[in-house]
Amino acid sequence: ENHLLAHDAVHDVAIVSMPDDYLGERTCAFVIARGQAPTVSELKTFLRERGIAVYKIPDRIEFIESFPQTGVGKVSKKELRKVIAEKLVAVMQ
Template sequence: ENHLLAHDAVHDVAIVSMPDDYLGERTCAFVIARGQVPAVSELKMFLRERGIAAYKIPDRIEFIESFPQTGVGKVSKKELRKVIAEKLIIVKQ
C-alpha cells in the first residue's frame, strides 16, 4: 500500500484478497485517485521501477470514489472483498 501511495496520482489505497479458482486468492488494490485516474499499466510500471518484486505487485487494481467504512470509521476491507467478489461473479456469467 505504501508504495502505491508514493505515486502522485494516488490519494489512498486498500489492498484485499480476491477469490481465484486456480490459486485460491489473489491481490486486488482499491485506489482512490487524486484528480485524474491513472492507467493501471502506469501504476504497475511505477511499482516495478521502485524495485518491487513481481509477486508483490497487485494482480488487479480497481478505482473507487471512496472506501466503505466500519462503524468506527476504519476502511472496511470485508466490504471491499465483497465488492470485488461480486464483480468477478458478474464477469464469469
C-alpha cells in the same frame, strides 16, 4: 499499500484478497485517485520501477471514489472483498 501511495496521482489505497479458482486468493488494490486517475499499467510500471518484485505487485487494480467504512470509521476491507467478489461473479456470467 505504501508503495502505491507514493505515486502522485494516488490519494489512498486499500489492498484486499480476492477469490481465485487456481490459487485460492489473489490481491486486489482499490485506489482512490487524486485528480486524474492513472492507468493500471502506469501504476504497475511505477511499482516495477521502485524495484517491487513482480509477485508482490497487486494482481488487479480497481479505482473507487471512496472506501466503505466500518462503524468506527475505518476502511471496511470485508466490504471491499465483497465488492471484488461480486465483480468477478458478474464477469463469469
